[in-house]
Every structure is written in structure tokens, then in C-alpha cells.
Amino acid sequence: MNVRFGVRQVTALVSVIFGLVGACQMPSKGPGELAWAMRYDPKTFDPAKVDEQASEEVRFLTDGVLIRVNRRTQQPEPELAASWNVSRDGRMISFRLRQGLRFSDGSALTSRDVAWSLRRVLDPATAAPVADEFLAPQEVKVEAPDALTVKVHLPKRVIGIENVFDEIAIEPAERPSEGKVTSGPFTVVDYKRGQYVRLARNANYWRRDAAGVQLPYLTGIRLDVLNNREREISLFERGEYDLIDSLPPDYFGLLQKKNPRAVLDLGPSLNTEEMWFNQAPGAPLPDYEKAWFRNRAFRVAVSQAIHRADLARIAYDGHATPAYGFVSPANRAWHNDGLRFPHEDVAAAAQLLAGAGFHKSGSSLVDAGGHAVKFSILTNAGNAARLKIATLIQQDLAAIGMQVTVVALDFPALIDRLMHKQDYEACLLGLSNVEPDPNTQMNMWISSSPNHQWDPSEKTPATPWEAQIDKLMQEQGTALLQKNRKLAFDQVQQIVADEQPFIYLVYPNTLYALSPSLVGVEPSIFQPGLIWNIANVRRQGTK
Amino acid sequence: MKRRVAVVMLALMVVAAGVIVMLPGTSYKAQDREAIMSGATAHHWVGTDDVGRDRGVRVAAAVLLGLGGAAAAAAITTAIAAAVGAAAAFSAPGVASVLMLASDLFLSLPWLFLLMMVRSFLPLTTSPLHSAVVTFSILAALGWPACARAVYRGTLNLRSSEWMIQGRASGLRNTQLMRRHVLPHLLPLLIPQFLICVPAFIVAEANLGTLGLGIAEPLPSWGAMLLELDNSASLALSHWVYLPVVVLVMVLLLLESLTAEV
Numbered sequence: 033m034n035v036r037f038g039v040r041q042v043t044a045l046v047s048v049i050f051g052l053v054g055a056c057q058m059p060s061k062g063p064g065e066l067a068w069a070m071r072y073d074p075k076t077f078d079p080a081k082v083d084e085q086a087s088e089e090v091r092f093l094t095d096g097v098l099i100r101v102n103r104r105t106q107q108p109e110p111e112l113a114a115s116w117n118v119s120r121d122g123r124m125i126s127f128r129l130r131q132g133l134r135f136s137d138g139s140a141l142t143s144r145d146v147a148w149s150l151r152r153v154l155d156p157a158t159a160a161p162v163a164d165e166f167l168a169p170q171e172v173k174v175e176a177p178d179a180l181t182v183k184v185h186l187p188k189r190v191i192g193i194e195n196v197f198d199e200i201a202i203e204p205a206e207r208p209s210e211g212k213v214t215s216g217p218f219t220v221v222d223y224k225r226g227q228y229v230r231l232a233r234n235a236n237y238w239r240r241d242a243a244g245v246q247l248p249y250l251t252g253i254r255l256d257v258l259n260n261r262e263r264e265i266s267l268f269e270r271g272e273y274d275l276i277d278s279l280p281p282d283y284f285g286l287l288q289k290k291n292p293r294a295v296l297d298l299g300p301s302l303n304t305e306e307m308w309f310n311q312a313p314g315a316p317l318p319d320y321e322k323a324w325f326r327n328r329a330f331r332v333a334v335s336q337a338i339h340r341a342d343l344a345r346i347a348y349d350g351h352a353t354p355a356y357g358f359v360s361p362a363n364r365a366w367h368n369d370g371l372r373f374p375h376e377d378v379a380a381a382a383q384l385l386a387g388a389g390f391h392k393s394g395s396s397l398v399d400a401g402g403h404a405v406k407f408s409i410l411t412n413a414g415n416a417a418r419l420k421i422a423t424l425i426q427q428d429l430a431a432i433g434m435q436v437t438v439v440a441l442d443f444p445a446l447i448d449r450l451m452h453k454q455d456y457e458a459c460l461l462g463l464s465n466v467e468p469d470p471n472t473q474m475n476m477w478i479s480s481s482p483n484h485q486w487d488p489s490e491k492t493p494a495t496p497w498e499a500q501i502d503k504l505m506q507e508q509g510t511a512l513l514q515k516n517r518k519l520a521f522d523q524v525q526q527i528v529a530d531e532q533p534f535i536y537l538v539y540p541n542t543l544y545a546l547s548p549s550l551v552g553v554e555p556s557i558f559q560p561g562l563i564w565n566i567a568n569v570r571r572q573g574t575k
Numbered sequence: 576m577k578r579r580v581a582v583v584m585l586a587l588m589v590v591a592a593g594v595i596v597m598l599p600g601t602s603y604k605a606q607d608r609e610a611i612m613s614g615a616t617a618h619h620w621v622g623t624d625d626v627g628r629d630r631g632v633r634v635a636a637a638v639l640l641g642l643g644g645a646a647a648a649a650a651i652t653t654a655i656a657a658a659v660g661a662a663a664a665f666s667a668p669g670v671a672s673v674l675m676l677a678s679d680l681f682l683s684l685p686w687l688f689l690l691m692m693v694r695s696f697l698p699l700t701t702s703p704l705h706s707a708v709v710t711f712s713i714l715a716a717l718g719w720p721a722c723a724r725a726v727y728r729g730t731l732n733l734r735s736s737e738w739m740i741q742g743r744a745s746g747l748r749n750t751q752l753m754r755r756h757v758l759p760h761l762l763p764l765l766i767p768q769f770l771i772c773v774p775a776f777i778v779a780e781a782n783l784g785t786l787g788l789g790i791a792e793p794l795p796s797w798g799a800m801l802l803e804l805d806n807s808a809s810l811a812l813s814h815w816v817y818l819p820v821v822v823l824v825m826v827l828l829l830l831e832s833l834t835a836e837v
Contacts, residue, residue, distance in 0.1 A: 266807075280808075282808040283807075286807065286808040286811055342608050346627070408699035408700045410699065413787045420626055423626050423792060427606050437703070439699050455699075456699065457699065
């Protein structure tokens with residue numbers, strides 16, 4: 033017998049083998065079940081201890097909360113609490129629970145469970161990250177005067193206190209179960225480290241649709257632990273996965289070509305990509321470099337020399353918006369529409385540098401002391417768009433004579449240099465903003481904060497403008513009137529645009545891939561953008 | 576015959592790469608931002624990469640840099656192997672044992688981690704050219720032990736040959752014996768070693784490049800260019816993405832055929 037193998041046959045054989053291997057490794061998807069990938073294993077299933085995205089996703093899907101923030105309107109809506117009331121002085125919030133609430137194991141959910149869950153979160157021994165949002169958690173008092181009422185007494189007013197309850201899961205009192213007994217739409221039924229988390233429908237979930245059908249519609253969810261974009265895209269294309277959260281821009285076009293209805297670009301997200309120079313006085317850098325980085329003219333000139341439109345078009349395939357400030361235009365409530373910022377202008381940048389004592393020697397820029405201006409931009413390896421941005425900036429800055437080296441490090445090495453050794457010159461990273469409220473950015477702008485990246489943990493503000501930012505951030509955090517908060521925060525945005533401690537580059541767009549067979553999804557730029565109303569999501573043709 | 580063809584083809588490839596890189600108006604790092612991931616055009620004969628750099632010029636520069644760097648590293652590693660192997664053979668047994676132990680130690684080193692360590696100690700402002708020099712220097716410094724053992728054995732055999740005994744009887748010193756008699760006799764061993772090292776170092780550099788540990792951007796390296804193949808979105812945009820891997824395989828096949836003929 034004469035058997036001939038052509039390229040097609042070999043490709044088909046290889047595909048079949050890989051398909052079989054893949055199929056063996058992956059549990060099958062049941063009817064009415066959704067599946068998608070999470071990048072890494074959840075660190076914890078204890079809803080009180082959640083501090084990273086994978087755990088947060090599981091918490092969101094499994095746990096019931098008193099108030100849920102609608103990701104479309106950004107307004108708090110009643111969930112387990114039928115209603116709530118904040119006192120006039122903002123120091124007391126009382127909740128009235130719905131009647132007949134039950135946990136997934138059938139036991140009754142009462143104010144005792146709510147009070148216990150809140151006290152557990154506020155207890156310093158739990159080390160719940162959300163506790164910090166109460167400002168002085170150890171002084172908060174919780175009482176349950178009757179089976180349906182819970183009162184929370186705060187030592188001082190906390191702005192937007194309702195939204196904090198969106199992050200606090202209500203668990204059975206004295207019986208924390210790490211997601212196995214919940215009051216949310218799903219419960220954790222199976223977890224295999226490095227493979228998947230499987231959730232099943234909570235048959236006792238309180239919510240019903242308009243026709244009286246009990247929610248959620250889905251029978252379950254499978255979250256695969258998969259940190260391989262290529263494989264994730266391929267599984268989505270094959271219908272194994274139903275959605276992709278934060279789709280990389282280069283894959284957007286690829287999926288769009290195959291099925292335009294499967295991809296969504298919601299426009300600018302709340303996130304920013306930015307670069308900054310190390311201004312820490314203790315950094316192990318030569319004094320002349322520190323002098324460059326502390327020089328406002330130097331930073332503004334760098335900002336003016338960068339072609340942000342090219343960054344958005346090339347690095348993000350057009351799925352990003354040039355950024356000049358730290359508040360995205362998507363954050364309509366807090367964006368400063370009247371922001372004045374240094375416009376892109378290479379000639380103006382050169383002029384500014386000349387005024388600050390820099391001059392050209394051949395094609396290189398040198399400072400007044402004769403030192404050639406060369407520095408490295410540190411970024412994290414593995415982010416293709418960010419590496420492209422760094423390469424584009426390298427050429428942009430070469431136009432004004434700056435010699436830039438791009439260094440991509442793995443994340444632990446990068447964090448070590450940024451946070452511990454402060455051994456770097458410039459850094460390019462992105463910031464994920466989950467909440468639109470300025471209070472969530474407090475730790476970035478207050479000069480004494482360790483996350484005040486350009487000069488962490490300042491004992492006293494190093495410059496008058498940093499002192500001014502401190503003052504204004506405190507003002508916006510304590511002002512009683514929204515317009516006063518906005519006024520103060522607008523000024524912070526203006527100071528940052530004037531001084532350029534962070535040089536903002538782009539606002540990446542919110543990109544999703546979503547199976548067209550899903551009904552009820554209400555995509556939002558706020559996390560978790562595709563699954564925030566998971567109880568209402570169903571597959572077309574199912575009930 | 577095959578070897579001659581391979582030499583001629585390699586030479587032609589190097590000359591062509593040299594011509595492409597030297598053509599006026601070309602640069603491996605210039606970004607044409609209006610031609611991102613373009614196909615073949617009059618301006619970019621084999622298209623551009625994801626930031627608009629001419630793919631042909633970058634591949635040509637990678638050929639020159641890869642071959643040049645690997646050949647230099649192979650020459651250094653062969654020289655170190657010859658020196659260590661011959662020195663051990665002409666030394667007292669105790670010294671020979673120490674030298675061979677040192678080569679065994681080098682063989683057992685986890686070289687990838689060593690490379691990562693060395694790279695992490697380099698200043699962040701290390702220029703791309705320096706990063707290339709450091710990468711190939713490390714490869715040269717780590718490649719010699721296996722060959723040193725072979726040289727040691729070969730030199731021991733030569734040392735007990737009759738003409739060596741006669742040379743020694745004629746009053747020639749060890750250094751003279753090594754230079755005039757041992758080295759010429761070791762050439763049939765050293766040349767294949769050199770030829771084996773060249774493709775091995777090219778592949779090693781490509782592997783390091785895919786891990787981000789090789790030659791720094793914007794200098795073109797095989798590893799960085801091969802990384803483009805890891806993205807199905809890029810593959811769908813232009814078939815010229817495959818050019819670096821095609822040229823790399825051609826270079827490796829030609830180098831392997833040189834080795835096979837020796």
C-alpha cells in the first residue's frame with residue numbers, strides 16, 4: 033500500500049492530536065454552563081481576604097452583598113438589603129434586609145449573619161483589605177436590633193460608604209465556608225489547583241426575573257486557570273470559552289475579522305499607561321541624573337516629544353486614546369474637561385531643554401555639565417503593547433537627542449527595583465483603576481505614601497506642588513459637597529499636568545470578546561465588566 | 576563538493592546581508608510609522624515589523640550579528656579549550672586533574688541561570704551593542720569544557736608519540752613543542768569543534784532572545800524576531816513574519832553541512 037502524506041494531512045493529524053490532548057486535559061462544559069479563563073489561581077476563597085483579581089472574580093460570582101453597584105449606571109442598588117438609609121451626619125448607615133433570604137444550603141439568612149460578616153471584615157485579625165475603606169475600622173460598631181435590621185455606626189463620615197458594601201460578602205454566622213455556602217448566585221463546588229474552579233447554581237438565590245423565574249439562569253460556570261493568550265483565543269474561537277475579559281488589542285482585529293459580533297470595544301477604560309522618572313533623593317543614581325529628573329522642564333520636554341497618537345495607533349492597533357491626564361474621559365464624574373496640558377511639539381521641547389541648560393553635541397543631547405542624556409526605561413516583560421510603546425518612545429526621544437535603552441524585566445525583579453532598591457531611571461507601566469472615585473487614588477498622590485511612585489514615602493512634601501496636592505487630596509476626601517470635591521480634584525489634575533511627575537501616554541480601550549449566543553450581558557467599562565450581572569445572563573434558546 | 580557549495584552560499588548570504596545593511600537610507604531601527612506590519616512594497620521589499628521597521632534590513636543585520644558574534648564566540652571558546660586541554664596534558668597529573676575538574680564543573684553549571692544572573696548585574700543603561708558583546712562572551716566562556724576534555728585526550732596521545740619524544744630529546748621546550756607540533760596536529764579536532772560551536776551559539780542566542788535575555792532592542796536578534804511567531808494575530812497580518820525563521824534555518828543547515836563534511 034502506498035500512503036502519501038501531504039502538508040494538509042500532516043496539519044490535520046497534528047490538529048487532531050493537539051485537540052485530543054487538549055480535550056483530555058479540560059473538563060467538558062455542561063449544558064447551561066459558561067466557561068472562560070482566569071490568568072492564575074485564586075489566592076483565596078475566603079471573601080474577606082480577597083486582594084487580587086482572580087479571587088475577586090470568584091467572590092463576585094458567588095457571594096451575596098447588601099448593596100451592588102450597577103456597573104452601567106455606577107449607582108448602588110439593593111441586593112440582600114431591600115433598602116438602606118445613611119444618617120444626615122453620614123456616621124450611621126442602617127440596612128433593612130429582604131424577607132425570606134436563604135443561604136445556598138437552605139439555612140435562613142438574618143441580620144445576625146450580616147452583623148457577623150461585617151464584624152469579621154472589620155476585625156484586624158482578619159486583615160481584610162476592604163476594612164481600610166472604613167478609615168478607622170476598629171472603631172466601627174455593628175448592631176442587629178432585629179432579624180431584618182442592621183445598623184453600622186462610623187466614627188467619622190466616609191464618602192461613598194454605600195459602595196464599600198459591594199465588596200463585603202455575607203456569610204453564615206460562625207460558619208465561613210470559603211464559597212461553598214453562599215448567598216450569591218453561585219457556589220464553589222470544585223477546585224483543582226492550576227486547572228479550574230467550578231461553580232454551581234445557588235438554588236436558593238433570592239432574585240427572580242420579571243416572569244417570576246428564579247435566577248441565575250445558568251446551571252454553572254467553569255473558570256479555567258490559563259495564562260496563555262494564544263490558547264485562550266483559540267478556545268474562544270472553538271466555542272469552548274464564552275468570553276474574554278480584557279482582550280489584547282492585537283487579537284481584537286483577528287477575532288473581528290472572523291466574527292464582528294464577537295468583539296466589543298467600549299472606548300477608553302479608566303486605566304492609564306504612563307511613564308515616570310525616579311525622583312527619589314536616595315536612589316542610587318548619579319547626582320546629575322537626579323537633577324535632570326527633578327527638573328520640570330526636562331519632564332515636560334519629554335512629554336512634548338512623545339507622539340501619543342502613534343502609541344495609540346501602533347501599540348494598541350487604534351484601540352486606545354492619547355492621554356494627557358490621569359483621569360480618563362470615561363470617568364465622566366471626575367474628569368477635568370478644562371485641563372491645560374503641554375501639547376506635542378518637538379521644537380518646543382528642544383527649546384525648553386535649551387532654556388534649562390541642555391544643548392546638542394552632534395546628535396546627542398548633553399547637560400550643562402557635559403553629561404550625555406541617556407537613561408533606561410524599565411518595563412515588565414510579556415506585555416506586547418507596553419514593549420511597543422517603549423520602542424516607539426525610544427525613537428521619539430532620539431529626535432531630541434536622548435539615548436534611551438528599553439529594559440524589560442519580569443515583574444518580581446521590576447517591583448524589587450521600583451519599591452525596594454529604587455534602582456531605576458525611568459519606568460513605564462500601567463495603572464488599573466477599578467473605582468472612579470478619587471479616594472481610591474489617595475495612596476498614589478499623598479506624598480507620604482509608599483505608592484507615591486516618583487518619590488515614595490516622603491517625610492515632608494519635597495516640593496511646594498506636592499504639598500499642594502496633599503492638601504487638595506485631603507480636601508476632596510473630606511468635603512461635604514460634591515462640587516467642592518470636584519473643584520479640589522480638578523486642581524490636582526491640573527498640577528499633575530503642569531508638573532508631569534507621571535507622563536501619561538494612553539488610555540487603553542476596554543476590549544472584550546463575547547459569544548454572540550449569550551443574552552442578558554450588559555458590558556461595562558467597570559470591573560467585572562462582562563459578568564457584573566451574571567444572574568441575568570443566559571445562553572440563547574435556554575430558559 | 577557539498578562543503579564548497581555551503582561555503583559559497585554562506586558567503587553570498589553574508590555579502591547580500593552586508594549590502595542590504597549598507598544600502599543608503601536603510602536602518603535596522605528606523606520606524607516607518609505609516610507602514611506597520613506591511614507586506615512587500617517598493618520601499619520595504621519584505622515588509623515591516625510591528626513598529627514599522629524594515630524586516631529585510633533587520634533580518635540582514637541579524638544574519639551579520641548572529642554569524643559574526645557566534646563565530647567570534649566559537650573562536651574564543653575553541654582557543655580556551657585548546658589552551659586548557661593542552662596545558663592539562665603538559666602539566667603534572669595533579670594540575671591536570673584540577674583543570675579537568677574545573678571543566679567538569681563548568682559543564683555542570685546551570686548556564687541559563689548563570690546568564691540570567693549576569694544579565695541582571697549589568698547596568699540598565701547597557702547599550703544594545705554591549706548587550707550583544709556580553710551575550711556572546713558568556714556563551715564563549717561557557718562553551719569550552721567539553722572540547723577541552725577532547726583536546727586533553729588528544730594531546731596526551733600526541734605527547735607519547737615518537738616524534739614528540741624526539742622533539743623533547745632535541746631540547747625543545749613544552750611551549751615550543753605545543754606551538755610547532757601539537758597545535759598543528761590538533762587542528763583536525765579544533766576545526767570541527769569551532770564549526771559545531773557556531774550554529775550552537777546562534778541557536779543559544781536565539782533561545783536567550785525569546786526569553787528577553789539576549790541582545791537588547793533595537794538591535795535585531797533572532798530570538799526577538801522569532802517571538803513574533805508566538806502571536807497568531809501577527810501571523811494573520813503578513814506572511815513575511817516567517818522570513819526570520821526561514822533564514823535562520825537556512826543558515827543553520829549550511830553551517831551543519833560544513834560540519835558534516837569535515
